Amino acid sequence: MDSITALLEGFATAAQPEFLLYALLGVTLGTAVGVLPGIGPAMTVALLLPLTYTLEPTAALIIFAGIYYGGMYGGSTTSILLNTPGESASIVTALEGNKMAKAGRGAAALATAAIGSFVAGTIATVLLTLLAPTIADVAVQLGPADYVALMVVAFTTVAALLGSSPVRGLASLGLGLFIGLIGTDMLSGQQRYTLGVATLADGIDVVVVAVGVFAVGEALYVASRLRHGPIEVIPVGGKWMTREFWARSWKPWLRGTFIGFPIGTVPAGGADVSTFLSYGAEKKLSKRPEEFGKGAIEGVAGPEAANNAAAAGVLVPLLTLGLPTTATAAVIVAAFQSYGIQPGPLLFTNNSAMVWALIASLYIGNVMLLVLNLPLVKIWVKVLQIPRPYLYAGILLFAALGTYAVNFVVDDLIVLLVIGVIGFFMRRHGYPVAPLVVGLILGPMAEEQVRRTLQISEGDLTALVASPFAATAYGVLVVLLAVAVVLRLRRKKNTEVTV
Amino acid sequence: MIAAKVEEYAFGGLVAAIGVFTLVDATTIAARDDNAVGPRAFPYAVGILLVVTGIAAIIATARGKLGQAEEAEDVDENVRTDWVTVAKLVAVLVAHLVLIDLVGWPVAAALLFFGAAWTLGATWWRALPIAVVLALVVQVVFASGLGLSLPAGIFEGVPFLDG
Incomplete structure (x- = not known):
């Protein structure tokens, strides 16, 4: 009951005109960057991190959460209407959505994606509201060793289980952890890996790294193999408000939600996994499996709902444990930290008003996003057509600006360029960039917790696995790894048979 | 194909090299010994992770398992790197x-x-x-x-x- 009162108070805050405007700004920006290829929510939040100097925490976090949710909506428009889908989280949507658009049923595909996102986003936010305080209550009792265990699980899943190449994912994680080491050690005051350079003594700013790998790395990579010629956008056709539309959509929406949310919540998968699972489920349950691959509406409705539910699910470990499991979530943790707030179980007691205003703004943002993406979808189609030379020139300009504006020193731009070039080569060779960002932000936190654990235990290493919670977490991790290995082997066998 | 392989070797080598640097430079971090775990332990772990994954990437490349280049909306898979x-x-x-x-x-x-x-x-x-x-x-x-x-x-x- 307490949390309902708190939520209502949150609504009272979030419904103030000022905060409504911030939410609108966030979801609009988020949809725009979701629609546009080449930029995503992680980079946008990173670029806007300097805002934290001028805005109060609640306002900034409402904007960032809006960008995060909005990015999920915008991505579906692109994958349905653009002939050349990319962006992993919405790639499944492209499978059926693109076919529907080409067959003149674009309006129905866009509508089921937008309404599905809204339904899933809202239900998932309700689940977040109900679950988060309870989890936070339990999490308060976790000790440093338990946090170490959670972080090890997060590191392993983000780096090794999600990508196509575990080795490259772990290498990317290692690079992020290394960048996180640069600077002055918080506990002993020792400088590490600064090479005596004064700029490096304070460490490399998260903004510089995130903007470097996402913006500069992506721009260089796209430029190296840019698709020339006109941008082929499929015209939106057909009607969607039909009985058949609702009849075929509502069940996939709900199924997608209940597939997506748990996957987002446990640190075991980003949105991609949930969309693939939802697509598989819809294909299996469909009475017309022959339509799949030719434009089945269930194949858009389910994965899009799963996608958004997973996005909301990611906020559960983020807010209750301070554990980011996606690149965007990691950058949002950095935003909390720049206010001196550590997301985690104490958030709900120490910053209760702020958290509840943030959660309330998620409900409001979802309604705004439905309006922005259903009746106003034509605007985003225009945005999608921005000529690519200007788009990528703009991305580079704002990347350089955002980096320079952190400290107003040119040295940061040199670091940006170096990290950008590394990001470029990572993309060329299948090294995922998300583990790097997660490692950068979680690394220093993990080190602190390890050292605290061992300080308490006076160097006894068994303290790291002694608590029941930590032991369970490692046990679950071992099971997860075993399942992943079996699945990988089986997949290999299958492909060998079919080839 | 050969160029891609050379690049992969180079990047794997770079990862391993950063790992070696991490390990070597960790020895120069001043550590007081009254702490159970000082500022060196974590760098050692990170260095080992980088060396192992860098070498593993090189071995994977040698066995013909190249990384898959990332897909994106504006990327044309059929053109050569410009x-x-x-x-x-x-x-x-x-x-x-x-x-x-x-x-x-x-x-x-x-x-x-x-x-x-x-x-x-x-x-x-x-x-x-x-x-x-x-x-x-x-x-x-x-x-x-x-x-x-x-x-x-x-x-x-x-x-x-x-x-």
Whole structure:
């Protein structure tokens, strides 16, 4: 009951005109960057991190959460209407959505994606509201060793289980952890890996790294193999408000939600996994499996709902444990930290008003996003057509600006360029960039917790696995790894048979 | 194919090399011994992770398991890597960071936008005015709106442009 009162108070805050405007700004920006290829929510939040100097925490976090949710909506428009889908989280949507658009049923595909996102986003936010305080209550009792265990699980899943190449994912994680080491050690005051350079003594700013790998790395990579010629956008056709539309959509929406949310919540998968699972489920349950691959509406409705539910699910470990499991979530943790707030179980007691205003703004943002993406979808189609030379020139300009504006020193731009070039080569060779960002932000936190654990235990290493919670977490991790290995082997066998 | 392999070896080697550097440099971190775990332990772990994954990436490459290049909406999988464009963009970024302190942010930014757009195939007489207007607008917004001033350079003392 307490949390309902708190939520209502949150609504009272979030419904103030000022905060409504911030939410609108966030979801609009988020949809725009979701629609546009080449930029995503992680980079946008990173670029806007300097805002934290001028805005109060609640306002900034409402904007960032809006960008995060909005990015999920915008991505579906692109994958349905653009002939050349990319962006992993919405790639499944492209499978059926693109076919529907080409067959003149674009309006129905866009509508089921937008309404599905809204339904899933809202239900998932309700689940977040109900679950988060309870989890936070339990999490308060976790000790440093338990946090170490959670972080090890997060590191392993983000780096090794999600990508196509575990080795490259772990290498990317290692690079992020290394960048996180640069600077002055918080506990002993020792400088590490600064090479005596004064700029490096304070460490490399998260903004510089995130903007470097996402913006500069992506721009260089796209430029190296840019698709020339006109941008082929499929015209939106057909009607969607039909009985058949609702009849075929509502069940996939709900199924997608209940597939997506748990996957987002446990640190075991980003949105991609949930969309693939939802697509598989819809294909299996469909009475017309022959339509799949030719434009089945269930194949858009389910994965899009799963996608958004997973996005909301990611906020559960983020807010209750301070554990980011996606690149965007990691950058949002950095935003909390720049206010001196550590997301985690104490958030709900120490910053209760702020958290509840943030959660309330998620409900409001979802309604705004439905309006922005259903009746106003034509605007985003225009945005999608921005000529690519200007788009990528703009991305580079704002990347350089955002980096320079952190400290107003040119040295940061040199670091940006170096990290950008590394990001470029990572993309060329299948090294995922998300583990790097997660490692950068979680690394220093993990080190602190390890050292605290061992300080308490006076160097006894068994303290790291002694608590029941930590032991369970490692046990679950071992099971997860075993399942992943079996699945990988089986997949290999299958492909060998079919080839 | 051979070029891709060489690049993969080089990147794996780079990861391992950073790992070696991490390990070697960790020995120079001053550590007091009254702590159970000092500032060295974590760097050792990170160094080992980098060395192992770097070598594993090299072995994977040798066994023919190359990394899959990332897919993106604007990426054409059927064209060869255009190194000249990449080099030009890097050059434009370098010019930008050198010019900020010499002639000020507005000029350096206009050059960055124009250079990048032109390199990527925009018509120069269309890109140039957009670049100039965009740079000036950002400069004004920063100088007047946010109260953070970007170095005005040649526009020093000009109202609105110099915060």
